[in-house]
Amino acid sequence: MDQRIIAGIGNIYAQEALYHAKINPQRKIQEISKEKLALLHTKLQKILTLAIRKNGTTVSNYNHLDGKGDFQDFLAVYQKVFCPQKHSLKRIIVGGRGTYYCPRCQR
Numbered sequence: 001m002d003q004r005i006i007a008g009i010g011n012i013y014a015q016e017a018l019y020h021a022k023i024n025p026q027r028k029i030q031e032i033s034k035e036k037l038a039l040l041h042t043k044l045q046k047i048l049t050l051a052i053r054k055n056g057t058t059v060s061n062y063n064h065l066d067g068k069g070d071f072q073d074f075l076a077v078y079q080k081v082f083c084p085q086k087h088s089l090k091r092i093i094v095g096g097r098g099t100y101y102c103p104r105c106q107r
């Protein structure tokens, strides 16, 4: 979860994209294959497109998940207890931020 790599992307979207690309947020960038980075890029684009479509101009409100918009219905890991595969999620601190991930889906 290196913000230099995913510059300016909201923490929620970064966590979601990492889940969908099956990348453990504790991985260092140099440990991740080119194929997985390409996948991460694709997933991030899809998530951002969906988020914009679901919320339009109030995307920033997702920082608080205050109920505006309905993108939160599509979240896989952020502030969840189980991943979509029903595994228990872990919450860790990465780069000073609370980060949700699935130890079984994300390696």
Ligand SMILES: [Zn+2]
Binding pocket: 083, 084, 085, 086, 087, 102, 103, 104, 105, 106
């Ligand atoms: Zn899982």
